[in-house]
Amino acid sequence: MKILAVDTALAACSAAVYDSDDDRMLASIFQPMTVGHAEAIAPAVRQIMLEAGIEFSSLDRIATTIGPGTFTGLRIGLSFAKALGLALDLPVVGLSTLKAIAANIASNPHHLPIVVAIDARRGNVYAQLFTHDLAPLSEACVCAAPDVSKGLADGDYLVVGSASDLLITLPSNRRLAFRKADAPDLPSATIIAKLARLEPATGTGLEPLYLRAPDAKPPHAAPLQFLQIGGADRADAQALATLHAQCFVQPWSADSFSELLEIPGTIAVLAKVNDAIPVGLAIARCAADEAEFLTLAVHPDYRRRHIGERLVMATAAGLAKMGSRHVYMEVAATNAGARRLYEKLGFVSVATRQNYYPKPDGDHEDALLMKRSLPIAPPHV
Numbered sequence: 001m002k003i004l005a006v007d008t009a010l011a012a013c014s015a016a017v018y019d020s021d022d023d024r025m026l027a028s029i030f031q032p033m034t035v036g037h038a039e040a041i042a043p044a045v046r047q048i049m050l051e052a053g054i055e056f057s058s059l060d061r062i063a064t065t066i067g068p069g070t071f072t073g074l075r076i077g078l079s080f081a082k083a084l085g086l087a088l089d090l091p092v093v094g095l096s097t098l099k100a101i102a103a104n105i106a107s108n109p110h111h112l113p114i115v116v117a118i119d120a121r122r123g124n125v126y127a128q129l130f131t132h133d134l135a136p137l138s139e140a141c142v143c144a145a146p147d148v149s150k151g152l153a154d155g156d157y158l159v160v161g162s163a164s165d166l167l168i169t170l171p172s173n174r175r176l177a178f179r180k181a182d183a184p185d186l187p188s189a190t191i192i193a194k195l196a197r198l199e200p201a202t203g204t205g206l207e208p209l210y211l212r213a214p215d216a217k218p219p220h221a222a223p224l225q226f227l228q229i230g231g232a233d234r235a236d237a238q239a240l241a242t243l244h245a246q247c248f249v250q251p252w253s254a255d256s257f258s259e260l261l262e263i264p265g266t267i268a269v270l271a272k273v274n275d276a277i278p279v280g281l282a283i284a285r286c287a288a289d290e291a292e293f294l295t296l297a298v299h300p301d302y303r304r305r306h307i308g309e310r311l312v313m314a315t316a317a318g319l320a321k322m323g324s325r326h327v328y329m330e331v332a333a334t335n336a337g338a339r340r341l342y343e344k345l346g347f348v349s350v351a352t353r354q355n356y357y358p359k360p361d362g363d364h365e366d367a368l369l370m371k372r373s374l375p376i377a378p379p380h381v
Contacts, residue, residue: 001060002026004084005193006045008037008077009069009097010118010162012186015044017052017059018193026052028190037076038245039253045080056088063196065187066094067209068118068126068140074208075246075300082206083249087363091201096209098128098140100187101161103195107182108132112156115178117148117163125163126211142211146170161185227307229314232268232281234261240270243278247297250358257283260294267318271298271307282311284319284327291319291374293329296338308341313376320375327374332357333366346372 001020007013013036016028027048031040049056064081067074078094085092098116105114111132118126120142127148129138138151145166154175159167162185168178232240234257241254252260261268265287271280280298284291293315298307319327329347331338347370356367 001197002054002058003061003063003093003193003196004045004049004059005063005189005196006041006077006081007065007097007100007187007189007192008041008073008080009065009067010073010186012188013037013040013044014187014189015041015048016189016193017048017054018190018197020194020197025190025193026054028188030188030190032186036253037073038241038251041076041080042250045084056084059088059090061085061091061093061196061201062088063093063095063192063199064206065097065100065192066206067097068120068142068211069097071210072242072245074210076251078206078208079249092206093196093199093201094206095192095195095199096128096140097187098126098161099130099134099136100192100195101185102128102130102134103191104183104185104188105158105160105181108158110156112158112179113137114181115148115152115157115159115164115167117145117159117161117167119161119163119166120211125161125166127163129157140209140211149174149176152176227279227310228272229310230270230272231318232261232270234258236268236270236278237261239278240268240281240283243281243299244295244297246299252295265322267315267322269311269315269318271311273302280307280311282315284315286319286322286324289323289325291322291324291327293327296329308338309345312341312345316374316376324374326371328369328371330356330367330369333368339368339370342370345376348372 003018006015011034012032014030017026019026029044029048062081062085064077081092102114102116114130116128120126124142125145126142128140156177158181159178160181160183164180237254237258240257245251266285269282273279279302282296283294349368350371351369353367355364357365
């Protein structure tokens with residue numbers, strides 16, 4: 001069985017191809033990073049597939065970490081794995097980040113229980129207890145660092161993870177000792193690939209494991225009167241890139257947004273909750289009396305609430321003021337939801353661009369070119 005594994009959950013981006021029949025790692029890459037996972041993961045996968053000398057069609061399953069981890073990082077890796085699994089019609093395996101880190105421990109001669117502790121910021125940690133052979137002894141949780149020892153019996157424990165030093169230095173009046181494991185503190189795709197051969201494949205319906213609400217996650221129940229639609233500029237480049245990465249498998253970088261917004265005739269619109277959390281974006285460009293939408297995105301947790309419609313309307317109004325009489329946009333032929341939205345707003349298909357959108361497996365899909373005149377009248381007119 002040939003397994004492709006990826007991980008972007010924490011402060012690294014890694015990918016590996018493993019042949020379980022021969023117990024042989026065909027190729028791997030590990031890049032420490034705190035930002036830039038979205039830009040790094042696809043090139044990393046292409047590189048290791050070339051090094052392994054195999055085609056994507058030779059793979060048997062895809063594996064990725066599902067959490068806990070950083071909100072954006074988890075979505076990048078999981079979205080990439082699910083998209084690739086869907087494109088190749090392959091099963092997708094999701095593994096706990098905590099178990100993947102526990103599996104980094106190569107030597108545990110005394111069979112000590114393993115505590116995995118990941119820094120969750122603000123004095124909190126993501127933690128879970130495992131046996132020496134990785135059987136879980138507790139549920140994954142988020143808690144204050146001193147609370148990790150609660151519920152643990154007296155004795156010695158190996159501890160691994162980015163918060164392991166913190167646990168070791170905490171005072172204790174119990175006969176309980178944390179020993180720092182001689183193992184990496186971050187998950188690695190090489191370990192994940194090996195674990196994935198024994199895990200059940202759950203398909204492309206995998207969901208990220210969040211042990212707490214992410215800091216920048218928009219509230220599901222936020223009423224629409226708390227949504228603001230306004231212009232964006234270069235100062236918003238990182239926010240635009242982060243949101244784009246939460247919406248697309250192959251997102252644009254902050255530098256790309258910054259450079260794009262310097263081009264004359266470019267207009268950017270950003271939707272925010274409570275004037276702080278970005279939940280939607282639209283970028284368009286005007287040339288003479290014609291314009292085109294370059295990208296349109298709404299955060300996955302905030303869709304089906306007319307945000308996309310309001311972004312299109314606001315952007316179209318700005319383009320009309322700049323002198324545009326017609327506007328174009330491209331949409332993947334398989335994106336039925338987006339097509340319905342654009343048709344509702346008066347766009348009609350005028351052409352097909354074959355093999356326009358690249359897919360994670362190296363294949364392509366058609367794009368429909370849609371057009372309508374400007375201005376767009378408000379819905380009540």
